[in-house]
Amino acid sequence: MQRLLAVLVFWIAAIGMAQTKVGGVVVDELGDPIAFANVLFKNSTEGTISNDDGRFYLESEERYDTLVVSFVGYASREILLTSRADLRMEIVLAEGEQLDEVIVFVGKQPKKNNPAIEILRxxxxxxxxxxxxxxxxxxxxxxxxxxxxxxxxxxxxxxxxxxxxxxxxxxxxxxxxxxxxxxxxxxxxxxxxxxxxxxxxxxxxxxxxxxxxxxxxxxxxxxxxxxxxxxxxxxxxxxxxxxxxxxxxxxxxxxxxxxxxxxxxxxxxxxxxxxxxxxxxxxxxxxxxxxxxxxxxxxxxxxxxxxxxxxxxxxxxxxxxxxxxxxxxxxxxxxxxxxxxxxxxxxxxxxxxxxxxxxxxxxxxxxxxxxxxxxxxxxxxxxxxxxxxxxERSDTFWDNNRLEDLNKDEKGIYAMLDTLKTVPKFKTFYYLSSVLGSGYIEIDKWNIDLGDIYSAWGYNDAEGVRFRGGARTFFGQNDPWRLQAYGAYGFMDKKFKYGLSGKILLDRKNRLILSGGNRRDIEQLGLNLTATTDVLGRSIASGNFLTVGSNDRLTNINLSTLMLEMEPVKNLRMRFGTSFRTMKSALPDAFSLDYLDPDAPGGISSQIKQFDLITTLVYTPGKRVIGYGVERRDINDDYSTLLLNFTHGVRGFLESDFDYRKVQLSYTKPWQIGGLGRLTTSVELGKTFGAVPLGLLNIVPGNQTFFTIFNAFPNLDFYEFVTDTYTSMHMEHNFNGRLFSRIPLLRELNLREIVGLRGVWGELSEENRLLSSPTNIPLQAPDDRIYWEYSFGIGNIFKLFRVDFNFRGNYLENPGARPFSVTGTFGLQF
Known part of the structure; x- marks a missing residue:
């Protein structure tokens, strides 16, 4: 979406010179346009095809005096060109036969009798x-x-x-x-x-x-x-x-x-x-x-x-x-x-x-x-x-090595743009487009950016209306280090929250990056099966004005991380690091993280302190990026992602509460199914070894927002299913209008059909159920049968919107179960 915004902002407005230049429209005797007519300069191989509206344009560096126009079922015409340029031609073709020496078969003619198809074979x-x-x-x-x-x-x-x-x-x-x-x-x-x-x-x-x-x-x-x-x-x-x-x-x-x-x-x-x-x-x-x-x-x-x-x-x-x-x-x-x-x-x-x-x-x-x-x-x-x-190759290098010379205007672009960048009006125009594209407001004299502007507001049951502002250092696109910070304030709880992080590129060849940070904020746990270590994240669930049901299962979190990342082989990233989390409920009366603790007064603790050692491998074959600084930008989105994550909880260090092991594996892949569209699949599985309370278990990702979120279950409430062992699968196929294009009344709307299927199986050990028994929410895992959902969506509505209709397949007997929901999203897409 940001790439398209960066381009759409530049919309402005297009004459030229060639030896022979023609343009216009091809129509039949009734004045109706003829699409895909063949337009050719006589005695040459230079030609074009009229578009859907019968319009064409053709130019050549050579001088021609005759234009030949033809189409199946119409008599060909030869038009004398009386000038070097004629862009308002209206060429009328009469029904009749093609040239005798050209034999064609189209439409419903048997394919075996078409010589063009025999050549194609x-x-x-x-x-x-x-x-x-x-x-x-x-x-x-x-x-x-x-x-x-x-x-x-x-x-x-x-x-x-x-x-x-x-x-x-x-x-x-x-x-x-x-x-x-x-x-x-x-x-x-x-x-x-x-x-x-x-x-x-x-x-x-x-x-x-x-x-x-x-x-x-x-x-x-x-x-x-x-x-x-x-x-x-x-x-x-x-x-x-x-x-x-x-x-x-x-x-x-x-x-x-x-x-x-x-x-x-x-x-x-x-x-x-x-x-x-x-x-x-x-x-x-x-x-x-x-x-x-x-x-x-x-x-x-x-x-x-x-x-x-x-x-x-x-x-x-x-x-x-x-x-x-x-x-x-x-x-x-x-x-x-x-x-x-x-x-x-x-x-x-x-x-x-x-x-x-x-x-x-x-x-x-x-x-x-x-x-x-x-x-x-x-x-x-x-x-x-x-x-x-x-x-930094010299002009001489390019003059000697270009395989195709630049034309006059291309040669002048370097000097023209150097001048253009000094014009105040253009600088303002470019500045606004950059803000819309990146979400950050640049303050050049201080080398910082303010933002991002798209995370400035939100709402949840704990904070009420929430505002957030942030900044980052920015000397250039390829900075070897970067500092970022944000502050947020909730008008209901009247509390200030913050997050800050820093990262530095130690070795460019192997992409050795040291990073760390701290965040104190309110978070919706359970949006992902893998716990976040992002100290600058903005929780989708706790930042929306509209949600389904009560959005009160929120957590106060104090998260500190220190990570070392490297990329010894292209697209294979390895991360080693630590995190220390303190977690407790943001709304204890509605939602608690209480667990049995013999050492606590009354035998129950409501706060978790946890120190973890984390090892992560991420393999993204086919991924392309741009830039060489500490932060790089993805170019494509058609690569698969294999993630292996191992977490070792260490009890006692920094008063950490639990000793456990957690292994998680996920694989996401987009599939281009020829002309049938794009299929995206995701498989996740994981297991926790050792007894841990609710705050450290794997929550099946529910979605109580009105936004469509891949890898989440839109008909599940937050914390409806809790597991320590799980397997999850998501499939979403976008037909890109393949089916709707066959329906006459829908064809012109260019709508796109999306279908989805998702399911999860998991279990929760009796040891972990007992440990979290003081909590005030039910603990249930989808161990009896696989929980599943399916959905039908319509995309490209007004080229911006998508609406999904989601259906729950089972577990309808759960209290407050939602059998049906409507979610949606918006964005600029091709």
Whole structure:
């Protein structure tokens, strides 16, 4: 959500120059638009496809005088171009036959009689014998250029008061050859990488040789968002994942059921005879592309491919998504990727004239070498991608090593942005966007940030209305140390609470971090099966104005921690540390943590003191991060997480009360199920050895808020189930509108369907029941049978909201059991 906020704030508005430039709309004789019509400069391979509304734009550096427009079931037209630029064309196609030499079968025609599909089958058969897979080892250079541009800039915007004092930025306007809109570059990142691979050992190594930023180079929220555009994809795969969506590839084995294919032409491409196949989706509102590709007639390798997401695709904030790839021929038969171009037009809506932001990535591949083996140790050697030498390459280095030259406007962006950052109005605009994106108010002269602003208020039964304010040190995105603190005040209990923490990066190579802190606050225990050691956390349950039932099972906690963390292997973090907790009920009359204590007056204690030794292993394969300071920012969210936690309670030290052992294991994984959406699964299990009271047991996470929280049970009250041994599972599948897109009345709403299933089994030993017998709440574990719930949800309501309808499967006989609940959430999602 923060990444999208950082981008949406930059909405502003897009003309240009080319040798031949055309645009307009293709319609039938009744004036209705013709979607997916083929538009081509005559005697060339340069063309495009009209969009869902029949509109198109096409430009070329070459000079052409004839445009050819065609579509299945209509007579083709050739239009003479009387000027170098005509952007208001209305091309009417009459019903009739296509050119005699082009045989096409679409719609409900038998697939076996369609020559385009026969070619597609041969592509499938050959796809693993093309490209880098043909060699035992490979090496090549990869140059990546990522841009961030404001688009749809018109004269009205240029003359508006918004740009008073910043008129000079319009000197760097350019025109997109894809959409025909003017755009203004505001960010550019260049990266040069040397890639080594060994197909025998299934190993690959990427050595970054240079990395250069301009624009908002110190804002990691924006950079992390742009890093999503770095997602690697293979057009031969069945599905192409962009952001968190899986688009069906036109080369997919399921493409026959998803796309219409038309064999449109054949011609020489780079001295190789190739077929041209046009494709477009069979149905609206699905994650599909339209476009065409050229495929070689002997190797059936792709020579060129263009893919444009359909305007009706169920993707938020994205008006256009365009991909093109070009391949080069090596040794007369091997097709290797030469250039990959991705353009995304982010906009508040999908209207043609809406202003937006381009995110563009261009990747160029060159200098291929093969069958030059390297040792396994070579692939294991680490590189520091944040080496100052890599980040501070000279202009001469880039001039000599770029695989594609910057155009005039890209070259000017560095100087233009240096000037722009000195303009007070722009600095204010950028400052506000940064606050919304990060949640912190920057005080540069003191090198601190105030916030976060999203945790400023709350309510619970113990404190009443609650306000919270905080601050953190901030010298830059990659600070080697950071101090943070907050203070909170409850207007009902009239008590002050606080939390403070510090962390320092001792060794960057192994990510050796020392951290510690102290928190005195009110907390809702039982939101997670694993006890928190976060001294700056904000309890969701104790910070909401609206809850279901009584929100009175709250705990006063005094928590101190000292931790040492390291990452000896990428994405494998190891934490060793200690915590000391003092816990007692915040509302003793409604909820107690009393337990039997022979040494206490009256044989009962209401406060727990506990010192623990904690060892945690966290493995996150596939996780990508940005930054090298003590705090880093995640880029992707499609990685799995394996957590192993061991806690050893030490009795007697610092008057600690209990000696016990606790082992906990959890595994969370997102699954992209092709075109069926995204499944998220989570499994947790744990066991406590030794007698401990209620405050140290594992509470099955209930949820009495109106917010949907993954890994919690929305129909359980807090402390309804208490365990010392447990196994829990959660599954949630988001179909991303796959089902609703088939229902005519719902199709245009772009709603998304979510289903969930969750369950937990656990038990509580008689020893622990007896120890906590003085408490005033019932102690029950789901040991008789697995407790389970299921839910149905509707997401993407007004592109912001999600509502879940939750049903309780059993244990309905429990006092006050809630058989049904409604929860929801909101946020900006693609």
């Amino acid at each position: 041969k592509i499938w058969a050959k796809k693993r014998s093309n490209g880098l897979q043909l060699y035992r080892q490979y090496r090549y250079d990869e140059y990546e250029k990522t841009e961030f541009d404001l688009n749809t800039i018109d004269s009205a915007l240029m003359q508006s008061k918004l740009f008073d004092g910043m008129e000079f930025v319009f000197e760097d306007l350019d025109t997109s050859r894809i959409t025909g809109k003017t755009y203004l570059p505001v960010f550019i990142n260049e990266k040069l990488t040397k890639v080594y691979g060994d197909n025998d050992m299934n190993l690959e190594k990427r050595m970054v040789l240079g990395n250069k930023n301009s624009g908002f180079s110190n804002n990691q929220a924006i950079i992390a968002f742009l890093q999503d555009l770095y997602t690697q994809y293979d057009v031969y795969d069945n599905y192409i994942k962009i952001f968190d969506k899986s688009f069906t590839s036109p080369l997919s084995r399921t493409g026959i059921d998803t796309y219409n294919y038309v064999l449109a032409d054949s011609a020489f491409i780079k001295d190789k005879w190739c077929y041209n196949i046009i494709y477009y989706p069979r149905r609206k509102n699905e994650l599909t592309f339209k476009g065409d590709f050229w495929v070689n007639d002997s190797t059936y390798a792709i020579a060129e491919i263009n893919m444009q997401a359909t305007r009706s695709a169920n993707v938020n904030w994205v008006k256009e998504l365009y991909i093109e790839q070009e391949f080069e021929v090596l040794s007369d038969s091997v097709f290797l990727l030469k250039r990959d171009y991705l353009l995304t037009d982010f906009a508040l809506n999908k209207k043609d004239k809406s202003r937006g932001v381009y995110g563009k990535r261009t990747t160029v591949y060159d200098n291929y070498f093969f069958d030059q083996p390297q040792t396994r140790d070579f692939y294991k050697q680490k590189q520091d991608p944040y080496n100052p030498v890599i980040l």
